[in-house]
Amino acid sequence: MSLLELKGVTKRFGGLVAVDHVDLVINEGERLGIVGTNGSGKTTLYNLISGVYTCDEGSILLEGLDITNMPAYKRAHLGLARSFQIPRPFGQITVRENVAIGALFGTLIGEIGEDEALEIGEYYLEKVGLYPKRNEIANALTPIEKKLMEVARALSMKPRLVLLDEAMAGMNPKDIDRIVEIINKIHEEEKISIVSMVEHIMRAVVNFAERVVVMNQGKKIADAPTQEALNDQKVIDVYLGRFALEEQNA
Amino acid sequence: MEFLRMFSGDLINGIILGAVYGLMTMGLSLIFGVLKVVNVGHGAFIMVGAFIAYWMFTLFGLPPLLSAILALIVGIALGFFFYYVVMKWLLEAPELSTLLATFAIGIFLAEVAKAVWGPDYRGYSWNVGSLNLGVTTIPMAKVYALLSSIVIAVALYLWFKKTRAGNALRGVVEDKEGARVCGINVEGYYALSFAIGIGLTVMSGVFITLFVPVGINPYMGEVYTIKAFVIAVLGGLASPWGAFFGGFIFGLVENGSYAILGLIPGVEPFSLTQCLAFAILLVLLLLKPEGLLGKK
Amino acid sequence: MNKGKYYPLFVAIGIFLVLFIFGKFAQGMWEPVALIMFYVAVGEAFNVFLGFTGYVNFGYVVFMGLGSYGMALVVSSSSMAGLGPWILIPGFLFAAIMAGILAAGVGAIALRLRGAYFAIATIGVNQGVKFFIEGAKIWGGSEGIIISKPLKVALGPHLANAVTTFWADFLVFMIAILAAVITIVFLHTRLGYGLIALREDEDAARVMGVNTTKYKNIAFLVSSILAALVGATAWCLKTTYVFPDDVFALSYTVDAIVIVMMGGTGTLLGPVVGGLIYGILKYWLGILLPGFQLLILAPFIIIIIILFPEGIVGVLKKRVRGKKLEKFIA
Numbered sequence: 001m002s003l004l005e006l007k008g009v010t011k012r013f014g015g016l017v018a019v020d021h022v023d024l025v026i027n028e029g030e031r032l033g034i035v036g037t038n039g040s041g042k043t044t045l046y047n048l049i050s051g052v053y054t055c056d057e058g059s060i061l062l063e064g065l066d067i068t069n070m071p072a073y074k075r076a077h078l079g080l081a082r083s084f085q086i087p088r089p090f091g092q093i094t095v096r097e098n099v100a101i102g103a104l105f106g107t108l109i110g111e112i113g114e115d116e117a118l119e120i121g122e123y124y125l126e127k128v129g130l131y132p133k134r135n136e137i138a139n140a141l142t143p144i145e146k147k148l149m150e151v152a153r154a155l156s157m158k159p160r161l162v163l164l165d166e167a168m169a170g171m172n173p174k175d176i177d178r179i180v181e182i183i184n185k186i187h188e189e190e191k192i193s194i195v196s197m198v199e200h201i202m203r204a205v206v207n208f209a210e211r212v213v214v215m216n217q218g219k220k221i222a223d224a225p226t227q228e229a230l231n232d233q234k235v236i237d238v239y240l241g242r243f244a245l246e247e248q249n250a
Numbered sequence: 251m252e253f254l255r256m257f258s259g260d261l262i263n264g265i266i267l268g269a270v271y272g273l274m275t276m277g278l279s280l281i282f283g284v285l286k287v288v289n290v291g292h293g294a295f296i297m298v299g300a301f302i303a304y305w306m307f308t309l310f311g312l313p314p315l316l317s318a319i320l321a322l323i324v325g326i327a328l329g330f331f332f333y334y335v336v337m338k339w340l341l342e343a344p345e346l347s348t349l350l351a352t353f354a355i356g357i358f359l360a361e362v363a364k365a366v367w368g369p370d371y372r373g374y375s376w377n378v379g380s381l382n383l384g385v386t387t388i389p390m391a392k393v394y395a396l397l398s399s400i401v402i403a404v405a406l407y408l409w410f411k412k413t414r415a416g417n418a419l420r421g422v423v424e425d426k427e428g429a430r431v432c433g434i435n436v437e438g439y440y441a442l443s444f445a446i447g448i449g450l451t452v453m454s455g456v457f458i459t460l461f462v463p464v465g466i467n468p469y470m471g472e473v474y475t476i477k478a479f480v481i482a483v484l485g486g487l488a489s490p491w492g493a494f495f496g497g498f499i500f501g502l503v504e505n506g507s508y509a510i511l512g513l514i515p516g517v518e519p520f521s522l523t524q525c526l527a528f529a530i531l532l533v534l535l536l537l538k539p540e541g542l543l544g545k546k
Numbered sequence: 547m548n549k550g551k552y553y554p555l556f557v558a559i560g561i562f563l564v565l566f567i568f569g570k571f572a573q574g575m576w577e578p579v580a581l582i583m584f585y586v587a588v589g590e591a592f593n594v595f596l597g598f599t600g601y602v603n604f605g606y607v608v609f610m611g612l613g614s615y616g617m618a619l620v621v622s623s624s625s626m627a628g629l630g631p632w633i634l635i636p637g638f639l640f641a642a643i644m645a646g647i648l649a650a651g652v653g654a655i656a657l658r659l660r661g662a663y664f665a666i667a668t669i670g671v672n673q674g675v676k677f678f679i680e681g682a683k684i685w686g687g688s689e690g691i692i693i694s695k696p697l698k699v700a701l702g703p704h705l706a707n708a709v710t711t712f713w714a715d716f717l718v719f720m721i722a723i724l725a726a727v728i729t730i731v732f733l734h735t736r737l738g739y740g741l742i743a744l745r746e747d748e749d750a751a752r753v754m755g756v757n758t759t760k761y762k763n764i765a766f767l768v769s770s771i772l773a774a775l776v777g778a779t780a781w782c783l784k785t786t787y788v789f790p791d792d793v794f795a796l797s798y799t800v801d802a803i804v805i806v807m808m809g810g811t812g813t814l815l816g817p818v819v820g821g822l823i824y825g826i827l828k829y830w831l832g833i834l835l836p837g838f839q840l841l842i843l844a845p846f847i848i849i850i851i852i853l854f855p856e857g858i859v860g861v862l863k864k865r866v867r868g869k870k871l872e873k874f875i876a
């Protein structure tokens with residue numbers, strides 16, 4: 001069953017078409033990977049889905065409900081959650097409070113008290129392995145920890161769909177394996193859809209995604225089960241040359 | 251008929267004062283464009299320029315056109331001083347810090363001026379004939395102020411567009427990190443723009459004195475700070491050329507509306523012109539925060 | 547957890563109590579204490595918005611000004627003279643309503659702007675209101691309103707005198723307590739978490755489900771109404787006149803910023819400590835070096851901004867993290 005549907009979604013910045021008539025379906029409970037070279041429009045696509053930007057053209061449906069012009073906070077209430085490519089923690093408050101804010105505001109199902117929210121925060125910090133850091137000020141975390149905290153923050157919102165923006169960029173293979181494992185485990189336990197952008201980290205793509213969408217210059221150029229997409233000649237031409245290189249280096 | 255005569259006289263005066271207003275605001279916009287700092291102490295630097303003009307004239311008989319050069323030099327020196335002593339440490343700080351710091355600089359200058367020269371209102375008159383335009387007569391002093399303002403604006407424009415330093419500065423405004431990668435000394439250009447911005451502002455204070463016969467005093471700056479804000483927003487806040495253009499608009503609105511608002515019985519038209527200016531500011535900030543000339 | 551959350555409030559109220567007793571019983575100390583409490587209240591009211599949203603309302607003083615006009619208009623309206631001392635209640639109500647209406651309007655419009663643009667817009671609102679009053683010659687125009695006579699008529703000469711010398715200041719204490727209570731509630735409720743999230747990163751807060759527009763407006767409204775109450779009592783009732791040049795002077799906004807910053811933005815005790823220090827400093831400098839207070843304060847302010855941007859309570863909070871004292875500092 002389709003959870004989220006994009007129809008002809010387009011976003012322009014001046015003359016540049018950052019996202020160009022993209023059609024995309026994300027299914028319930030799916031693990032989707034989106035790959036594409038730098039500047040191909042992946043982050044912009046996330047910004048459109050989560051409501052940071054509004055579409056210039058096209059429409060976005062969540063379970064058939066048109067959310068194209070809905071404010072970001074309402075989309076969050078309907079079950080959309082995301083992390084940011086460059087982490088955006090609430091820097092001056094504790095890690096636990098950061099995650100608690102997700103629990104407090106991310107859902108409309110029943111009002112959650114502040115203390116309960118803090119407990120939920122701890123629960124998800126445990127899941128991503130940040131429990132020992134729960135009382136630190138968020139700004140004091142390392143970049144990798146910040147990314148993990150954003151994952152916990154997204155999960156605490158009880159989402160239907162989590163959008164992860166390069167949660168693994170800049171990590172070494174061991175960390176990548178660990179995080180893919182964490183994410184896969186969460187996927188199993190929470191029964192949610194996860195879309196992750198994995199840029200050019202082949203290792204993560206193969207281990208995480210069931211299906212891969214390939215972006216190039218704002219357009220979707222491939223959309224198929226993982227192995228099939230990675231063998232597509234068009235994709236290889238624009239993209240996989242770099243994958244091979246990465247693999248050798250890794 | 252009489253009203254039309256007065257009205258067109260007001261408009262002409264508006265254009266002339268507008269040029270000086272434009273010059274007065276260019277420094278504010280330059281500093282905001284480069285450092286992203288709103289100089290809330292702006293008017294105090296205008297006050298410094300006004301006192302320079304006053305003392306040079308009364309003590310040595312130096313005409314304002316010459317003291318303008320001195321004011322520019324003093325202003326640049328003050329700019330470098332306050333940049334290295336204060337602003338440099340606040341580049342990464344939140345808005346709050348820079349707003350407060352520049353306000354404190356303004357207070358400091360005003361208080362020093364008061365301690366040194368006292369709180370009295372002063373003025374001087376530079377009499378160099380006048381120009382008869384039929385609908386109104388304009389003192390030549392104001393005509394010189396108009397011409398000087400235009401010359402200075404053009405000179406700044408040429409410096410910005412034609413010299414290497416100007417190009418580098420444009421690079422810094424557009425993309426700080428990019429400029430740094432290209433080997434441009436970004437911090438140096440911050441200091442330079444702050445200094446030039448303050449220099450222009452102090453210099454504009456000299457020309458302002460030609461419009462306020464007895465208005466020179468330590469606290470004269472505040473009204474100009476606030477007028478400069480309106481003008482800067484008219485021009486897009488970050489663009490010195492926009493600011494120069496905004497100065498003309500503001501001068502025209504301020505002077506033009508005076509005659510019209512004066513037709514309403516039982517009001518104080520001068521205050522209403524100011525009120526109108528702020529109404530325009532608010533509307534503009536909402537509808538077109540990028541300024542009248544700016545593009546989305 | 548739970549009850550411990552409110553300990554800092556007791557610390558604040560304790561400080562007020564000490565000040566009150568000191569002012570009441572030490573010879574000639576009531577006026578300086580009243581001045582200090584004025585700064586504390588101004589800082590607290592300002593902090594409710596700045597501290598929780600990070601937005602700099604540079605035109606904050608307009609709400610204090612409107613508040614004092616609200617009180618003045620009620621006291622000087624002949625139709626209410628029969629109310630006696632009760633006249634102060636509609637006075638405060640009207641002050642709050644006037645500020646509330648302006649805040650709702652300004653909030654709906656200007657809060658869409660960010661950073662420097664918001665600060666400039668609020669300066670514009672302050673100047674616009676002031677020049678409108680002077681230009682359209684409403685409410686006495688630039689002459690202002692003098693309420694010493696109507697206040698005597700309404701309250702009788704004896705009580706009127708007591709109001710200006712004692713009760714007006716006493717009410718400032720009450721407003722300071724009210725503001726402190728509001729702050730602590732903000733700090734520990736959903737509303738406060740939403741505000742802090744938006745202060746730290748507005749876009750991130752929004753995608754996490756925080757209705758930032760609503761929360762910003764609530765904080766703005768509450769802060770503005772508190773400011774109006776301070777203006778109504780500390781200016782209008784205490785001095786018995788309202789002059790536009792005085793009640794719209796931007797320097798009061800700056801006082802508020804300095805107090806909040808010196809004490810620590812977004813903390814409960816910050817404005818209390820900040821107001822205390824700032825008030826004492828101004829008072830002492832006024833005695834020691836009359837006429838030179840500002841000359842000394844200005845560089846002092848700059849030094850604070852550069853060296854201690856987190857403020858005293860901000861630094862203290864970090865120091866006591868994980869220690870017993872922690873629950874008393876917020």
Ligand SMILES: Nc1ncnc2c1ncn2[C@@H]1O[C@H](COP(=O)(O)OP(=O)(O)OP(=O)(O)O)[C@@H](O)[C@H]1O
Binds near residue numbers: 041199
């Ligand atoms: N706010 C913006 N204003 C102007 N241009 C933008 C903006 N955001 C993105 N762009 C441009 O849109 C294009 C797509 O950017 P986007 O960030 O979506 O790419 P990406 O696929 O996420 O790249 P990366 O791998 O570098 O994260 C780029 O050319 C970028 O410069």
Ligand SMILES: [Mg+2]
Binds near residue numbers: 043
């Ligand atoms: Mg990206």
